[in-house]
Each structure stands twice: as C-alpha cells, then as structure tokens.
Amino acid sequence: MVTGALLKEFTRLVGANNVFTHEADRLTYSYDAAVLTPVMPAIILRPTHSEALGEVVRLCHENSIPVTVRGAGTNLSGGTIPSEGGAVILTHALSRILEINEEDLYAVVEPGVITARFAAAVESKGLFYPPDPGSQAVSTLGGNVAENAGGLRGLKYGVTGDYVMGLEFFDSQGNLVKTGSRTVKCVTGYNLGALLVGSEGTLGVFDKIILKLIPPPAARKSMMATFSQVQKASEAVAAIIAQRIVPATLEFMDNFTLRTVEDYSKVGLPIEAAALLLVELDGHRAQVEDDAQKVESICRSSGATNLRVAQDDSERDKVWEARRTALSALAKLRPTVVLEDATVPRSKIPAMMQALEEISRKHALTIGTFGHAGDGNLHPTILTDRRDKEEWQRVEAAIHDIFDHALTLGGTLSGEHGIGLAKSHYLEKETTRATLLYSRRIKNALDPKNILNPGKIIGE
Amino acid sequence: MQDMRKLALLLRQIEDQLAVCMRCGMCQSVCPVFAETGREGDVARGKLALLDGLLQEMFQDPTGVDDRLMRCLLCGSCATNCPSGVKVLDIFIKARAIITGYRGLNPFKKFIFRNMLAKPHLFHKVLEWGSKFQGFFARPVNELLGTSCARFLSPLGHRHFHPLAREPLHRAVPSVDSPPGSSGLRVGFFPGCLVDNIFPQVGHTALKVLHHHGVGVFMAENLGCCGIPALSSGDTDTFNTLVRHNLQSLQSRDLDYLLTPCATCTSTIKKLWPTMAEGLLPEERLRVESLAERTLDISQFLVDKLKVGAFLQGEEGDRVPVTYHDPCHLRKSLGVFQQPRMILKASSRYLFKEMAEADWCCGCGGSFSLQHYDISESIGRRKRDNIAASGCGVVATSCPACMLHISDMLSQARDQIAVKHVLELYGECLEGENPA
Numbered sequence: 061m062v063t064g065a066l067l068k069e070f071t072r073l074v075g076a077n078n079v080f081t082h083e084a085d086r087l088t089y090s091y092d093a094a095v096l097t098p099v100m101p102a103i104i105l106r107p108t109h110s111e112a113l114g115e116v117v118r119l120c121h122e123n124s125i126p127v128t129v130r131g132a133g134t135n136l137s138g139g140t141i142p143s144e145g146g147a148v149i150l151t152h153a154l155s156r157i158l159e160i161n162e163e164d165l166y167a168v169v170e171p172g173v174i175t176a177r178f179a180a181a182v183e184s185k186g187l188f189y190p191p192d193p194g195s196q197a198v199s200t201l202g203g204n205v206a207e208n209a210g211g212l213r214g215l216k217y218g219v220t221g222d223y224v225m226g227l228e229f230f231d232s233q234g235n236l237v238k239t240g241s242r243t244v245k246c247v248t249g250y251n252l253g254a255l256l257v258g259s260e261g262t263l264g265v266f267d268k269i270i271l272k273l274i275p276p277p278a279a280r281k282s283m284m285a286t287f288s289q290v291q292k293a294s295e296a297v298a299a300i301i302a303q304r305i306v307p308a309t310l311e312f313m314d315n316f317t318l319r320t321v322e323d324y325s326k327v328g329l330p331i332e333a334a335a336l337l338l339v340e341l342d343g344h345r346a347q348v349e350d351d352a353q354k355v356e357s358i359c360r361s362s363g364a365t366n367l368r369v370a371q372d373d374s375e376r377d378k379v380w381e382a383r384r385t386a387l388s389a390l391a392k393l394r395p396t397v398v399l400e401d402a403t404v405p406r407s408k409i410p411a412m413m414q415a416l417e418e419i420s421r422k423h424a425l426t427i428g429t430f431g432h433a434g435d436g437n438l439h440p441t442i443l444t445d446r447r448d449k450e451e452w453q454r455v456e457a458a459i460h461d462i463f464d465h466a467l468t469l470g471g472t473l474s475g476e477h478g479i480g481l482a483k484s485h486y487l488e489k490e491t492t493r494a495t496l497l498y499s500r501r502i503k504n505a506l507d508p509k510n511i512l513n514p515g516k517i518i519g520e
Numbered sequence: 521m522q523d524m525r526k527l528a529l530l531l532r533q534i535e536d537q538l539a540v541c542m543r544c545g546m547c548q549s550v551c552p553v554f555a556e557t558g559r560e561g562d563v564a565r566g567k568l569a570l571l572d573g574l575l576q577e578m579f580q581d582p583t584g585v586d587d588r589l590m591r592c593l594l595c596g597s598c599a600t601n602c603p604s605g606v607k608v609l610d611i612f613i614k615a616r617a618i619i620t621g622y623r624g625l626n627p628f629k630k631f632i633f634r635n636m637l638a639k640p641h642l643f644h645k646v647l648e649w650g651s652k653f654q655g656f657f658a659r660p661v662n663e664l665l666g667t668s669c670a671r672f673l674s675p676l677g678h679r680h681f682h683p684l685a686r687e688p689l690h691r692a693v694p695s696v697d698s699p700p701g702s703s704g705l706r707v708g709f710f711p712g713c714l715v716d717n718i719f720p721q722v723g724h725t726a727l728k729v730l731h732h733h734g735v736g737v738f739m740a741e742n743l744g745c746c747g748i749p750a751l752s753s754g755d756t757d758t759f760n761t762l763v764r765h766n767l768q769s770l771q772s773r774d775l776d777y778l779l780t781p782c783a784t785c786t787s788t789i790k791k792l793w794p795t796m797a798e799g800l801l802p803e804e805r806l807r808v809e810s811l812a813e814r815t816l817d818i819s820q821f822l823v824d825k826l827k828v829g830a831f832l833q834g835e836e837g838d839r840v841p842v843t844y845h846d847p848c849h850l851r852k853s854l855g856v857f858q859q860p861r862m863i864l865k866a867s868s869r870y871l872f873k874e875m876a877e878a879d880w881c882c883g884c885g886g887s888f889s890l891q892h893y894d895i896s897e898s899i900g901r902r903k904r905d906n907i908a909a910s911g912c913g914v915v916a917t918s919c920p921a922c923m924l925h926i927s928d929m930l931s932q933a934r935d936q937i938a939v940k941h942v943l944e945l946y947g948e949c950l951e952g953e954n955p956a
Contacts, residue, residue, distance in 0.1 A: 084584030085559070087573050088566035093544050098569075098578075106558070133560070134545045152558040176549075197549040388603030395539040397604070447539060 062103040062147075066123055070105055073115050078106035078153065089148045092133045092140040093195075094482055095398055095446060101128070101142035106150040110267050113154065117265050118234025120147050121511055128513050129261045131172060131200030136399055137480030139207060139260045143514055149265065151202050158268070160185055165273045166225055166242055171202025171266040188276035190217035193476070194387065202266045208258030210476030212383075215434035216308045216342075219476065221257040226270035229256060232507035242270055255502075260478055261513035263506055277308070277342035281352045282370040282379045285359040286333035290314065293335035294410040296362035297433050300339075301406070303358060305351050310434030311338040311383050314413070317390060317428040317441075318382075324389035327382050330366055337364075337433065338383050340376075386430045387441065394426070394443035398455060402466035403475030406436040415465040416440050422461070423454040437475035463489070479517045487518065523622075524580045530618045531575040538575065540606045541568045547598035547608075552881040553591060556898045561588040564598035564608045571615050586619045591892060593885030593899075594752055595848035609853075613751060613796065620754025633750045633758040640744035640765065644690060647717050651684035658683055664938055667931040677893060680931035682718050682924055689720040695741040696727060701734030703826060708775040709739040710766075710789070712746065712782035714920035722781050722920065725947035726818055730779075732950055733826050740769035746788040749887055751796060763797040767807055777825065778815045781943055783847035783919035784886065787854055789815045817850055819918060819942050823859040831868035831949045839871035842945065843912040845903065845926060846879040847919035860918050860942045868949045875910035877902070884925035896925065904929040907937060914938045916945055 062070065062081065071079050080086065081103050090098035102125070107113040120127045126146030133140050142148050151172035158168040162185055169178060175196040182189045192211035193199055199209065205227070210219040226240025239252035256264055287293040297310060313321070313336040322329040329336065337359070341351045352369065359367055370376040391397045404412045413429065416438075420427040431439040440462055444455050463473055463486050473483050473490050488496045499518045503510070514520065547564040548554055560566035570585045572578075592612060599608040625633070636643045658668035658681070667680040689711055700706040707730065711723040730737050744765040750758035770778070780786045794812045797805075822828045833839070842864055851857040857879070864872040883889065883899025903926060907915045915930075915937055917923060927939045 080559070082584060083579050083581050084570055084588055085561055087579055088560035088569055088588075091543055091569060093542065095542075132545055132548055150558070174549075195544070195546070198545055388605075391542055391604040395536075395542075397542050445539065 062125070066119070067103075069119060070103065070116065073112050073119070074105055074107045078108065080104040089130065089133070089142065092135040092138060094136050094138040094141070094480065095396060096138045096141060096481060099141050099144055101148045102145045104148045104150060106153050108153040110154075113149070113265065113267060114230045114234045114236060116147075116149060116234075117230045117232070121233045121509060124509055124511060126511050126514050127265070129171075129202070129206070129265055131203035132174070132195065132198040134195040134199050135203070135207065135480060136401070136477040137474065137482040139478050139480035139513070139516055140203075141481060151200055155200075157181055160187070160273070161242070162187065164242060167271050167273055169201050169269050169271065171200060171205075171269060173201045175199045175201055175204055182273055183276070186276070187273040189223065189271065189273055191220045191223060193220075201269055201271070205257055205266060205269055206259065206261050207478045208476070210432070210437065212309045212311065212432065214432060214437065214476075215310055216306045223272040224253055224257055224269065225272050227253050227256055227266060228268040229264035229266045231264055232509065232512050236267065237264065240270060258478070260480060260516045262503060262516050262518070263512060265512070277344075279345040279348045280308070280340060280342045280376070281348050282338070282340045282376045283352065283355065284368045284379050284382075285337045285339070285364040286330050286366040287335045287337070287363060288333065288365050289363075290335045290413045291410045292363040293337050294413070294433070296337060296359050296364065297409065298407055299358045299362060300355055301434070303354055305341070305354060307339050307351075307355070307434060308342045309338070309340040309432075311431065312336070312409070312433035312438070313338070313383070313386060313430040314428065316426070317386055317430045320393065320428060321382055321385055321389045324392065325381065325385050327378060329382055333365065338379060340380075383430070387439075390428045390441050390443060394445055396444045396446040398442040398444065398459065399477070400440045400442070400459065400462055401431075401437060401475045401477045402440070402462050402471060402473060403435070403437040404466055404469045404471030406434065408469040408471065409433060409436060409438065411469055412438060412465065412471070416462070419458050419461045419465070423458040425451075425454055425458055427458070432475075435475070436471065481515060484515070484517055484519045524577060524582075527582055527619070527622050528575055528577050530622060531571065531615070533618070534571070534611050534614050535575060537607055537611050538568055538572050540604050541565065542604050543569070544603060546601060546603055550597040550601045552595060552597065552883060552899045553593060553895055555902075556895055562591050564602075564606070567592065567612065568606065568608070571611070582619055582623060586623065589616060589619065590888075591895070593848070593881055593883070593888050595881040595885065596852040597848065597881060600852045610795065613792070616752065616754035617756045617796075618754075621756070625753065625755050629753050629755065633753070633755050637745050637750060638758045638761045640742050643745070644688070644742075647684055648688065648691070651686060651688070651717075654683050662931040662934075664936055665927045665931045667927050678932070679893070680928045682927060684717055685720045687720065689716045689723040690741075690743075692720065692724070693727065693739070696737045696739040698731075698736045698738075700736035701731070703734040705776045705825070706736035706738065706774065707821070708770055708773060708778040709737050710743060710746070710778055710780045710785060711739070712780055712785040712920065714924065715781050719920050719923065719941065722941045722943055725941075725943050726779070726781050729822070729943060729947055729950060733822075733828070735826070738773050738775060743769055746785040748784055748788045748792070751788075751792060752887060756796065756798065760797055760799055763793055763808065764800070764804070767804060767811070770811065771807075775814065777821060778811055779818045779821050780815070781818045781918070781920070781941060783817065783850035784921055786815060786817045787849040791853060817854070817856050817859070817918060819860040819863050820856050822946070823862050828863070828866070830866035833868050836871055839867075839869060840914060841873045841910070841912040842867070842870040842914040842916055843873050843875040843907060843910040844878060844942070845875070845882060845907070845915055845917040845922055847917055847922045848879075848881050850918050851879050860916070863942055863946050864916060867945060870914065870945055873910055873912055875912070875915075876906045878906075880906070882922045882925050882929075884921045886921055889925060897929070900925055900929040904933055904935070908933070908935060912937065914940055914945070916940050916942045918942050
C-alpha cells in the first residue's frame with residue numbers, strides 16, 4: 061500500500077477520483093487477458109493531462125515504485141500485469157484525438173484513444189488507418205504502439221509500428237523526450253521511435269503519438285476458397301504471393317475451427333473441408349477485378365474444392381463474419397483459451413500445421429488453428445481448463461513445443477501479441493545470450509532503477 | 521477467516537460459470553456504466569475477477585465486492601456481446617443472492633421488501649395513500665412529459681419524476697375475465713407495478729387493444745410485483761414469495777399467452793422465474809416453466825401472433841416523427857427489437873426514425889438509479905442527446921422503467937419531447953381508424 065505523504069502527493073496530482081487504493085479495486089487491475097497469475101498492485105493512478113502523467117512518473121521514480129501503464133488491459137502475454145507493490149497508470153483519461161490533418165495525412169493522439177474510435181474518426185474524414193488488431197473495439201493506441209500490434213491487414217498494410225511517425229514520451233525519471241515528426245522524412249537524432257515501438261512499457265511512458273494516415277482503397281472484393289488438404293491451401297497462398305498479388309487480408313482456418321464456427325453461427329461453411337482461405341483484395345477497381353480473377357484461377361489450379369466470391373457488401377460481411385467469430389466460437393467450447401501467435405515464414409505454414417497436429421496428438425489436447433496465412437502469423441488456440449492441473453501441465457508442454465517448432469522453421473515467438481511475462485524465458489532461445497544482455501544494458505542505461513514495467517520482455 | 525471459507529464454499533455454486541470468462545475485456549466496449557466511469561470494477565470482467573478473488577480466497581472483502589457488484593444496471597449488454605458466452609446476468613444475480621445471504625439484507629431494504637413488496641394488498645394501499653399526499657411534496661415541471669420535481673429537499677434529489685397516478689389501474693379495473701373473441705385467443709395480462717401505479721393509461725390501452733382484436737383477457741385481482749427489485753438486491757425470500765403469489769393468482773386459467781407491457785417484467789418472468797425460484801414444488805416448477813414459455817411482450821404478441829397490419833398512412837409530411845428506445849430487457853435479454861419498430865412503422869400518424877445508439881441503455885436499471893443516481897444520470901444524458909439529435913417529437917419505448925428515466929432526462933433538459941409506450945401510439949391509431 062502507498063500511504064501518508066506520498067498518497068497525498070499522488071492525490072494532489074491526479075485528483076481524489078483518480079486514485080484507487082481499495083483492495084477490491086487493486087484486484088481488478090491485477091490481470092490482463094493472458095492466462096497468467098494475477099499480481100496485486102499497490103495503487104492505481106489515472107492522470108487526466110500530460111503534466112500530471114509526467115509528474116506521476118517522476119514521483120514513482122523518486123520513490124522507486126514500479127510503473128505499469130495500462131490501456132484496456134487486453135494484453136495476451138502479461139504485459140499489463142503489474143509488479144507486486146507497484147503502481148498502475150491508467151491512460152483512460154488521456155483519450156483525446158488532438159489533430160487529424162487532412163493535408164499532411166497524419167494524426168496526433170493521446171495514448172488512451174480507443175483504436176476503433178480513432179479508425180472511425182479518420183474514416184469520417186475520408187482517410188484510412190489500417191492497423192486492425194482483434195481487440196480494436198476496446199484496445200488503445202498507446203497499447204497498440206507499445207505492443208506493435210498487428211491485425212488482419214498486416215500482409216499488405218503492415219502493423220502499428222509502420223504508422224508511427226513520431227512520439228513524445230516520458231523517460232523513467234518523468235522527463236519529456238521527443239522523437240520523429242509530422243513530416244514524411246525525418247532523420248533528426250536517433251530513431252528512438254523504433255526503439256520504443258513494441259517496447260511494452262519498459263523504456264518510456266507515451267504522452268503523444270503521431271500516426272500516419274493513408275487514402276482508403278476505392279474498391280474491395282472478398283472471396284472464400286475451401287481445400288481438401290492443408291497443403292493445397294498453403295500452396296495457393298504461396299502462389300498468390302508468387303504472382304505478385306498482395307491481398308489486404310489472407311486468412312486461414314483449419315477444419316476444427318471451421319466446424320466449430322459452423323456449429324456456432326451456421327453461416328454455411330463446408331464442414332468437410334480440411335482448410336479454408338479467406339481473401340480480401342482492395343485498391344483501384346480495375347486492379348481489384350483483375351487480381352480477383354487471378355486469385356480465383358490460382359485457387360482452382362491449387363485444387364480448391366469450392367470457391368465463393370462475394371457479390372455485394374452483405375455477402376462480403378458474411379464471409380468475414382465467419383472469420384470474426386472464429387475465436388469466440390472456439391472460446392465457447394472450454395473454459396480456458398490459450399491463444400498463441402508463434403509465426404513462421406509463410407512458405408513454412410504447411411510444416412507448421414503438421415507440427416501443430418502432432419503436438420495436439422502428443423499432448424492429447426484440442427488445438428484449433430486459424431490466423432493470418434498471408435504473413436505466416438497463425439493462431440494455434442489451445443482449449444483447456446486451467447483448473448485441471450494435470451491438463452495444464454500438458455498445455456505448458458505443448459506451448460513449449462509450439463515455440464520450438466516455430467523457431468526450428470525460422471520463425472519467431474510472437475507475431476503480434478508481445479513477449480511480456482509469458483514468453484520472456486524463451487527470448488534467448490530465439491536470439492542469443494548477447495542479444496538478451498545487449499537489451500538489458502539498454503534497459504539499464506535508460507531506466508537504472510528498473511521501474512518501467514519490470515520483468516517484461518527481458519526478464520528481471 | 522472461518523467465515524470467509526464459508527462464503528468461498530457458497531460461491532462454488534457459480535465456479536463453473538465464472539471460469540468461462542477469459543478476461544479478454546471486450547465487455548468494456550458495451551458497458552454503459554464503464555463508459556461513464558472507466559473503472560475496471562464497474563465492467564463485467566472486473567466484477568467476475570472480484571468474485572473469482574473471493575472464491576479463490578485471494579482477498580477477504582465481501583463488502584468491497586458487494587459494493588462493486590451493485591454498481592451494475594443488469595442491462596445484459598456485456599452478456600450479449602461476450603465472445604465466450606459468459607452468463608453474466610445469471611452469475612451476478614446468483615452472486616448478489618449469495619453475498620446478501622452471507623452478509624444479511626440491508627435493514628431498510630428488508631423492511632420495504634418483506635413488509636410491503638411481498639404483500640401486494642398492503643403495497644397497493646401504501647401507494648394509494650402516497651398518491652393522495654404527494655402534492656405536498658411535488659410540483660409539476662413539464663406538462664408534456666407529466667413530470668414533477670420535489671418542492672423542497674427530499675431523498676429524490678433534483679430528479680424530475682412521474683408522480684403516482686391519481687387512480688391506479690387496479691382501482692379503475694380491479695380485474696378482467698373475458699372469453700376469447702374473434703381471434704379465438706385468451707391471454708393473461710400482467711401490467712406490472714409501474715404501469716399499474718404510474719402509467720395506468722398504458723394498461724387501459726392494452727385492454728382496449730386486446731378487446732379490439734377480439735382477444736379474451738384475464739387480469740387477476742391483487743397481482744404482485746414480478747420480484748425483480750428484491751432479486752436484484754439478493755433477497756431471494758421475497759422473490760420466492762412473489763413468484764408463488766403470482767403463480768397462485770394466475771392459476772388454472774387456460775391462457776394461451778401471458779402478456780406484459782413491461783420489458784423488465786417480461787424478461788423476469790421468462791428468464792428469472794424458472795432459473796431463480798427455489799423451493800417450489802415440482803408441480804409449481806412445471807407451471808412456472810410453462811408460464812415462462814408463454815410469456816410475451818405485448819408488441820411481440822401483436823406482431824407475431826395477431827399479425828396486425830399497417831394502418832392507412834397519410835402524407836409523410838403530415839406524420840409526427842417518432843423514434844424508439846430499445847429497453848435492454850427486451851432487446852438484449854429476449855432478442856425482441858423488430859416487433860415494436862414494426863408497430864411504429866405501421867402507424868398512420870407517426871413516421872418512424874431510428875436514433876443513434878437506440879440500444880444503448882437509458883441508465884435506469886431500476887433500483888440502481890436510486891443508489892447511483894449520478895451514474896444513471898450521466899448515462900441518461902447520452903440517451904437524451906441521441907433522442908434530441910433525432911429531431912423527433914416523440915420517443916417510444918416498451919418499458920415503463922425506461923419511460924420514467926427518459927422522462928426525467930428530457931424534462932431536466934427542458935425538452936418538449938413526449939415519452940410514450942409503443943402501445944399508446946398503436947392505441948391512438950386504432951381510434952377512429954381501422955387497420956388497412
């Protein structure tokens with residue numbers, strides 16, 4: 061607990077309504093969406109303006125209180141689980157869209173702006189902000205930048221980090237640091253933005269974010285293809301890319317997932333198919349038509365058993381409805397859902413799919429796999445019940461095997477969910493001992509007291 | 521400590537349901553309370569974590585959990601949008617009962633529920649006295665809305681409320697028992713406390729409409745409350761008493777359907793009577809289930825069962841624009857949202873116009889608005905702004921509790937927008953005109 065003069069000082073900075081110390085309130089900030097053990101923080105602080113945010117960080121530094129910044133708490137790797145006795149800083153009240161610049165195609169936002177709200181505001185101005193993480197209805201832009209969040213459109217449009225033009229953030233002592241700018245080109249100083257994007261709150265506390273905007277595509281076309289073998293679906297994916305076609309979205313669903321989705325939402329999916337590909341092309345109308353025909357013939361020659369092109373918006377919505385319900389349909393089967401995101405080069409998807417099947421058999425677990433086939437970012441989803449200790453041990457062993465296989469195939473531990481607490485033990489395995497030490501030296505130099513989200517990514 | 525073990529054991533009843541929440545946090549996007557306060561303890565995920573915390577004996581503060589558990593409208597927005605299908609309302613209602621059973625019911629509530637609500641005859645009497653004397657305490661503020669405010673400092677604060685009706689429905693029409701007419705159908709009519717005592721005109725219109733369509737009606741004398749105020753405060757004793765009382769009143773009457781003009785009564789009878797009424801005899805249980813199956817919102821009955829058609833419609837310009845607010849207990853609990861709109865669209869006098877966020881809760885939440893009026897009010901202002909922005913002169917809805925709160929919000933903003941039950945507008949069209 062934080063008490064006495066320090067509590068008074070925090071209260072003075074953010075106001076009594078924005079300090080929570082009651083045990084019940086602290087418990088509600090002890091977890092995020094990762095399946096990990098909750099940790100009780102000592103205090104929750106909700107600054108309502110920049111200056112207060114900086115002062116709060118300074119005060120935590122002076123008193124050596126660990127700081128975990130929290131947006132919507134939807135993190136899947138434990139990045140927003142606080143430290144014992146630490147402070148949680150909420151960005152909820154820092155949620156202003158400060159500027160949407162239609163001439164220079166950028167926006168300036170505070171970290172607590174909700175992703176979907178921002179995307180809608182941008183759209184209303186006739187512009188486009190592509191990153192669309194699965195949690196966008198609640199996730200915050202600050203969290204997206206801190207995790208370098210991806211989404212369905214990653215293949216063509218990249219991830220959150222590709223849209224960060226500049227940042228203003230507080231260092232561990234509460235001093236304001238600025239990097240990047242509102243210009244397309246900027247080589248002024250170290251590229252600190254690149255270091256901060258995906259740093260999971262361990263190197264600084266975001267105050268303002270400058271995001272790139274682009275013109276929206278004029279046309280969109282969606283289609284759905286089914287295959288009798290996973291291998292054939294993967295070949296189609298490889299052939300599409302080899303034909304120099306980059307769809308906005310290229311999604312995959314395995315048989316288990318599509319059967320579950322069909323059971324749940326009855327959208328008319330072919331439950332006998334081994335794999336399903338969902339493709340969306342966007343761009344200039346003529347180009348989209350052209351590419352759509354090519355994709356259609358590629359899918360057919362790769363052995364698609366069925367192919368359906370959405371003829372209008374409502375059909376298009378139906379195609380994507382199937383994809384959107386994948387996680388919720390799976391989640392309804394068992395109490396605990398472990399959503400992994402080990403990623404492999406896309407040519408290795410068939411090998412990875414095979415490995416996942418073996419892992420599921422070996423550990424006698426139910427694993428449904430869907431995800432972003434176009435960028436190799438699969439989401440093997442383990443359905444379990446964390447209360448069953450014996451089964452939970454098998455789940456942990458399976459996760460271990462998934463990482464092992466992804467790395468053997470030249471892949472990576474995490475495509476978009478972050479390392480956080482959940483995968484920090486594996487970091488060295490993917491990289492080298494020196495990489496870990498190098499990262500720790502950076503952290504130590506920038507945050508000598510180790511107060512910024514300690515333990516995340518690089519361990520303690 | 522021993523006591524906490526006991527509570528944890530009691531909470532085991534809901535352990536399996538609690539385990540379904542995967543803490544994804546998507547409920548944050550739809551919770552009306554969270555939208556105002558931004559506190560995790562106010563959203564379903566936070567409350568479920570708190571209950572889990574008590575169950576796992578991670579901490580020992582049932583009072584802290586209870587306080588947060590009560591900061592909930594029971595609107596069901598979270599449950600409707602939950603990817604894992606957590607039965608949030610079931611959990612919260614059971615948890616309130618468990619914690620109340622453990623801590624004991626607040627003495628004031630205990631007095632109101634056990635001595636008044638549970639005794640319908642006395643409850644009616646008290647309200648009738650209240651209606652006679654309320655003029656001393658309240659003065660009218662908005663004629664169109666029919667709202668009043670307190671003459672001096674009172675527990676009602678600055679609310680603009682609907683006074684109790686001079687003549688409640690049960691006094692004007694103590695009971696009805698008519699045979700099926702041309703429709704061949706006979707229904708039970710359950711007006712609900714708010715229609716009975718505050719909006720009796722809705723009850724009168726319902727009886728008129730049913731008569732017009734040749735539907736036989738049975739309205740029992742001395743019907744009790746559906747039980748939701750007691751249940752949402754964790755008082756299962758009073759709830760059980762009321763379910764039994766009403767079951768008795770509605771006994772063996774050969775009814776095709778049971779209709780209510782109140783979204784909350786409908787969803788309580790349909791969903792909570794079968795799941796929450798404990799200690800009933802097997803035979804009573806069967807009757808509760810059969811009654812629940814036949815319970816319908818009145819607009820649902822008109823559209824789905826009577827297939828009422830459109831009225832002759834005049835020029836668009838001559839019709840009054842009307843918008844519709846979805847009561848949570850109708851749309852989210854029961855999936856009924858098309859039927860009331862169909863009735864409005866079929867109207868000869870009104871022109872239906874959808875408002876933004878029509879299914880966002882109005883903020884009433886029954887007794888929630890008594891305990892947390894500040895939150896109720898800020899949620900209500902959002903509803904008021906959407907109603908005002910629709911440019912309509914009338915807002916219709918299907919729940920008298922929503923009518924109360926929306927009237928309060930519009931009246932405080934000095935709007936000249938009428939609040940009506942869908943049925944009232946349908947009744948207006950029936951007068952003098954025949955369905956096309």
